[in-house]
Amino acid sequence: MVRAPCCEKMGLKKGPWTSEEDQILITYIQRYGHANWRALPKQAGLSRCGKSCRLRWINYLRPDIKRGNFTKEEEETIISLHEMIGNRWSAIAARLPGRTDNEIKNVWHTRLKKRVKPNQVAQEPKIKTHSDAFKHTPLVHPRFDDPRLLPASQEQSYSDFSCTATDSYTMSGENTNSVAVKEDSFCSEEFPEIDESFWSEVLSMDSRAAPVDLTALQGPASGPLGEHFGSFGASDNDDMDFWLRVFLEAGDLQALPEM
DNA sequence: AATTGTCTCAACCGCCCTCGA
DNA sequence: CTCGAGGGCGGTTGAGACAAT
Structure with missing residues (x-):
């Protein structure tokens, strides 16, 4: 199939x-x-495509674009999120109101990537499709109870996971104990294509949800993770259990x- | 002051996904 | 079921800004 040019x-x-063009477009x-x-x-x-x-x-x-430098919290x-879901910039952007995927991508490549441990950067997965994204970020979420997401061998797949915590690079020198998931015991063939709605649900700013106080994981002071994961798709206790389990399994x- | 190197970021490219015919 | 149009996304590029020499 020969694809027609976009314009x-x-x-x-x-x-x-x-x-002038901006003004025309805005108007x-x-x-x-x-x-x-x-x-x-x-x-x-x-005269534009x-x-x-x-x-x-x-x-x-867009009127709701937030311009200017990223705050520490935003960078954290x-x-x-990048550690968890890889280069899914639009999903990450969904967690940062006013920031665009393009902007986040730029910030990652120009600044944040350098902060990550060199080996982590080297192992950065090449994600081209949604299924790739899932292959490289095989987090098991409670919502996989949803039959549309589960393969036949779900129980086995659950038990096949192991997680590790990686000390995280913070500018302030704190240890954020962010989570990486080992891929070695994961058989991607056993998993279905992940539904995009999954990421939306996980990453959406869900105002319905009672905020989960993950700040507690970092102690009394509200740390970057806690602050941003406070309402991290925690629409029910399963979500909380999930993240807690991740941290716990990380040992x-x-x-x-x-707490 | 001139040159070179590095960084930043807006914008393009091309692929993938969805949906309707 | 197939095909194609349109939209969305991530990777990449290149020009301008800035810093270092």
């Missing part, structure tokens, strides 16, 4: 956006929305202050 290359402008979207990105530039009178318009809006023009969140929880 007719003829006559379409590329490169940096001008303020158009505010007035009509962006139901159809491909049709949008033509209707708005822009629809994808380019979408990118410009998502990454730069990115590091922690490092005793090193933490008493």
Whole structure:
């Protein structure tokens, strides 16, 4: 199958956006929305590819974009989430209101990656598809009780996991005990394609949920992890159990202050 | 002041996924 | 069931800014 180009290359402008173009795009979207990105530039009178318009809006023009430097907490969140789910920038961005996947990706590659232990960087999985992402981040979540997610041999798969805690690189020098999951005992073939809704559920800012106080895992002062995992998809006790189990199996929880 | 090296980030590219016909 | 359009995502690039020499 020959894929049609995303836009007719003829006559379409590329490169940096001008303020005039920005204004046209903003005005158009505010007035009509962006139901159809491909049709949008033509209707708005822009000589741009629809994808380019979408990118410009998502990454730069959206009114809820938070600009400026990332806070320590935001950076810690990115590091922690990246450790858990890999290069799923959009999922990570879902945990950081006002930040875009592109921005997070940039920050990771330019700053945060260097903070991670060299061997961890070397082992960074190459994730190209959602199933790849799951292969490389085989966390077992209680929601896998959902039959749509479970393979026939689920019980066996559960028991096949082992987790390790890795001392985490923090700027403040604290030990965040973030979690990495060993892959060696994991048979990816036994698992189904992960449903995208899983990540959404896990990573969404779920205001319905009673916040789980993972800050306790770090002691009285609210640490980066606790702060950001406080409402980490904890829509029920299973979620809490899951993360606690991860920490417990990591065998490092005793090193933490008493809860 | 000029040159070179490094960093940052906006934007593009191409692949994958979803959904409707 | 198949195909294709459209949207979304992650990887990569390149230009400009900044720092070091």
